[in-house]
Amino acid sequence: MFLFTRPDYDPVTKYLSAWSKVLIDEVRAKAIEVIDLVGAKANKKEFEGRLKKKRPSLIVLNGHGNDDCVTGQDEEPLVQTGDNAHVLSGSVAYAVSCNSATRLGKEVGAHVDTAYIGYEKKFSFIHTRGFFKRPEEDPAPRPFMEFSNQVVRGLIKGHTAEESVRRAMDVGEGHLRKLESSLSDPNVQMAAAFLWRDISCLIVHGEGDKKVI
Amino acid sequence: MSTERKNPKMNDEEVRKLVVARLSVLSSDMYIAIGSEGSFSRDELIQRVEANDDIGKEVADIQLEWLRSWKRRLA
Numbered sequence: 001m002f003l004f005t006r007p008d009y010d011p012v013t014k015y016l017s018a019w020s021k022v023l024i025d026e027v028r029a030k031a032i033e034v035i036d037l038v039g040a041k042a043n044k045k046e047f048e049g050r051l052k053k054k055r056p057s058l059i060v061l062n063g064h065g066n067d068d069c070v071t072g073q074d075e076e077p078l079v080q081t082g083d084n085a086h087v088l089s090g091s092v093a094y095a096v097s098c099n100s101a102t103r104l105g106k107e108v109g110a111h112v113d114t115a116y117i118g119y120e121k122k123f124s125f126i127h128t129r130g131f132f133k134r135p136e137e138d139p140a141p142r143p144f145m146e147f148s149n150q151v152v153r154g155l156i157k158g159h160t161a162e163e164s165v166r167r168a169m170d171v172g173e174g175h176l177r178k179l180e181s182s183l184s185d186p187n188v189q190m191a192a193a194f195l196w197r198d199i200s201c202l203i204v205h206g207e208g209d210k211k212v213i
Numbered sequence: 214m215s216t217e218r219k220n221p222k223m224n225d226e227e228v229r230k231l232v233v234a235r236l237s238v239l240s241s242d243m244y245i246a247i248g249s250e251g252s253f254s255r256d257e258l259i260q261r262v263e264a265n266d267d268i269g270k271e272v273a274d275i276q277l278e279w280l281r282s283w284k285r286r287l288a
Contacts, residue, residue: 012246064249098248122248122271129242129254140243180283186238193279194245200282 003056016062042072058212065097109206115161147172162208172199
């Protein structure tokens with residue numbers, strides 16, 4: 001069983017939520033049960049309750065964050081250093097969130113049989129005005145989505161956390177090479193710079209050999 | 214004739230000018246989502262870089278790192 005948190009209250013979270021919806025459809029097609037905490041359901045009470053009751057093997061956290069926490073709807077902290085980092089123990093957690101692979105990731109990864117995948121710096125992406133209500137149709141951030149989603153796709157295929165991160169980096173590098181072939185376009189130059197930054201700050205803490213299926 | 218060589222390293226003002234030049238040629242409908250800070254249009258980012266605030270510094274940092282890495286990749 002997998003759990004996704006998908007707050008969707010601003011442009012950034014709407015995009016991340018749409019990207020995870022693609023993954024949820026793929027996971028359900030494989031007959032894997034998914035707990036989908038979308039919108040207002042992405043709150044701490046619901047999050048902790050479902051984790052305690054269902055013990056999902058993979059937890060995908062989308063949302064704003066910092067060195068110490070990842071948030072849900074309306075920036076409510078869902079998991080935080082010195083508070084409830086233990087709720088992720090025994091799982092593989094992947095946080096599409098800023099900076100959380102610094103302190104929070106280390107604290108989570110210190111638990112036995114636990115892996116935390118996340119970003120050490122700000123997770124950034126390019127998008128286009130006019131797609132806020134239908135982010136899944138915006139072509140501009142697709143290389144970022146494919147890179148980020150590959151972490152989960154690797155885990156679904158049965159790869160370890162470490163292998164899944166490596167494969168996501170390979171997918172990201174592939175998109176980077178495609179972008180580099182069109183560097184005369186200033187928009188593409190900018191996209192390449194931000195994608196390169198995202199790729200370079202994706203890391204895993206804890207049990208790199210852990211799998212989710 | 215002077216034998217003095219210019220320092221090849223750019224100062225902060227030169228870096229900001231370079232980044233503003235790169236931003237100014239972006240499409241006006243292109244936005245950049247920078248983590249928890251939100252989404253910024255081309256013109257908003259130019260203002261941030263010129264003001265040298267945290268977002269402006271972050272964008273300049275990413276641009277410089279990318280240009281350095283690109284140079285390494287081509288080498």
